[in-house]
Amino acid sequence: MLQKYGFLLKNVLPEVFRFIYNTDGLPVAKSTGSQVWPIQCKFFDAPMSNWSPFVLGIFHANSKPKNANDYLEDFVKELVELQQTGFFHNGKVIKIVVFGFSCDAPANALIKFIKNHTGYESCPKCEVHGKYAGRVVFL
Ligand SMILES: [Zn+2]
Known part of the structure; x- marks a missing residue:
């Protein structure tokens, strides 16, 4: 990214790079579990926040990973x-800092090893037990 767009920084590199990471499952075909x-x-x-996200790696499997590890x-x-x-x-040494992860609810549950967002005990912040009312709700 720096080789491609570094000229936009006008030779002034920041001392710290803070990154936002994302992961999510994408189906490859409807007929198989390939994703x-x-x-x-x-x-x-x-100014780098305007740059497009870039791919660090791609994992392929025939089902959703059972374990994010x-x-x-x-x-x-x-x-x-x-x-x-x-x-x-x-x-120059540039410090790398994780600013955060931005994922949808299913990917968030997978990488945090918590219940999926549709579960009865899916609140990551408390121990409330949800009730079913056409869908799981927390009253
Ligand atoms: Zn809660």
């Missing part, structure tokens, strides 16, 4: 290392 789970990344801060483990290892050592570019 891909891309891990994407986007700069949080201006199946496909996030390598990503997390590399991210931890980058947070510790920084990113070297043009002789």
Whole structure:
């Protein structure tokens, strides 16, 4: 990204890159369970925040991953290392910071190892038990 769009920074590199990450399942075909789970990344801060998200990796399986570690483990290892050592570019060390993850409810449940958003105990912040009223609601 820096090689492609770095000229837009006018030779002034930020000292910190804060990123927002995303992952979500995308079906490959309706007739099979084949699906891909891309891990994407986007700069949080201006001026790079206008840049398009970019793909860090793509996981493919014939069903939804049962365990997010199946496909996030390598990503997390590399991210931890980058947070510790920084990113070297043009002789300068740039600090890498995770600003957050932005995922839809099913992907959020998968990566946090919590109940899916349709579950009776799906609130990630309390222990309320939902009731069924055409759908699960929390009164
Ligand atoms: Zn709650």
